[in-house]
Amino acid sequence: MANRNSSVLGCVAAIAVLLGQVAWAADPIGTVKTLGGAATITREGAAIPATLGMSVFQADTIATAAGGRIGITFVDNSTMSLGPNASLSLDTFRFDSTTYEGQFQTTLKQGTLAAVSGRIAKQTPEAMTVRTPSAILGVRGTKFVVQAGGG
Amino acid sequence: MRIVHIAAAALMLTALAGCAAGDLVVVLPHEDGSVGGVSVTKGARQVLLDKPLAATKTGGGLDAFTIETAEVDKRFSDALAAQPVAPRSYSLYFEEGSTRLHAGSKAVLQEILADVARRPSAEITVIGHTDRIGKVPDNDALSRRRAAAVVDFLVTNGVKRDIMSVAGRGEREPIVPTPDETEEPRNRRAEISVR
Numbered sequence: 001m002a003n004r005n006s007s008v009l010g011c012v013a014a015i016a017v018l019l020g021q022v023a024w025a026a027d028p029i030g031t032v033k034t035l036g037g038a039a040t041i042t043r044e045g046a047a048i049p050a051t052l053g054m055s056v057f058q059a060d061t062i063a064t065a066a067g068g069r070i071g072i073t074f075v076d077n078s079t080m081s082l083g084p085n086a087s088l089s090l091d092t093f094r095f096d097s098t099t100y101e102g103q104f105q106t107t108l109k110q111g112t113l114a115a116v117s118g119r120i121a122k123q124t125p126e127a128m129t130v131r132t133p134s135a136i137l138g139v140r141g142t143k144f145v146v147q148a149g150g151g
Numbered sequence: 152m153r154i155v156h157i158a159a160a161a162l163m164l165t166a167l168a169g170c171a172a173g174d175l176v177v178v179l180p181h182e183d184g185s186v187g188g189v190s191v192t193k194g195a196r197q198v199l200l201d202k203p204l205a206a207t208k209t210g211g212g213l214d215a216f217t218i219e220t221a222e223v224d225k226r227f228s229d230a231l232a233a234q235p236v237a238p239r240s241y242s243l244y245f246e247e248g249s250t251r252l253h254a255g256s257k258a259v260l261q262e263i264l265a266d267v268a269r270r271p272s273a274e275i276t277v278i279g280h281t282d283r284i285g286k287v288p289d290n291d292a293l294s295r296r297r298a299a300a301v302v303d304f305l306v307t308n309g310v311k312r313d314i315m316s317v318a319g320r321g322e323r324e325p326i327v328p329t330p331d332e333t334e335e336p337r338n339r340r341a342e343i344s345v346r
Contacts, residue, residue: 031272033235034233034234036233052272053272072235073238079234081232081234082230083227112229114233122187132176133172136191137176137189142181144178144179145176145179145223145230146177150174150175150208
């Protein structure tokens, strides 16, 4: 930062870095890390069998069959896993990997969910939410489990 | 008349069952010790679960109670068994103005290799940083070279390049904030996140 020119260049570079870090809707938001039995990912109306290492995207719905289970790690380092006969939709996912600001909204329609929150909830408490058939959860940073229809 | 009563009672029972149907939410002990908790909102009511094993059933009055570990295991064993390995972060430190690692960071590289090997479908983020000695553009370049040096080491040791994302942030994100042109070894680093 020795002169004015280099500090202007620095600002331009900073903006370029910031622009480069925002996750766009077309970017993968997570990866399938664990899988047991049958699970599917429904994307634009088509159900695809889940496989290890598969990318997941905003607006996907993750579902397991009887005896199925699946675990996903998201790009903000949050993790979510489902037990059998479960369905979870990934409604909204925005994450800025520089500032860690973002929003992560999901809906558990049925079954059991285990989750550990990541950088989004740590940066902005309650920016991570899980909607259940009867309530809405605001996550402030923790490990938690939810059973739709369980109470 | 009696039939009407029975029908009405059946309707009421159905309605009550509908009201009682709810969901179970439980906060669990977190490996990193944080207890930020979870708020649960249903209509105008809200409860904050901020202790390990604090739970609520949304079909009731949204009261918090402490759930038995055995009950959690019974209901959630499959979902919990499917939890991915928790993501982990590492820091590697460099000598001033260079991409040479500090001696103490070489063991950390071996830890990273072992960690990557035990994860199915591992992904790695490598971000290089500098202290504030030198100009911003030069530090941007140095931070990128540091990140690239880490990537090259991992590739040489069998890690696939396409599972890594790489960035350099120059002097913008110090661990220890300093005035410009100040030496700070703790800021001359690369942060490696494995998930």
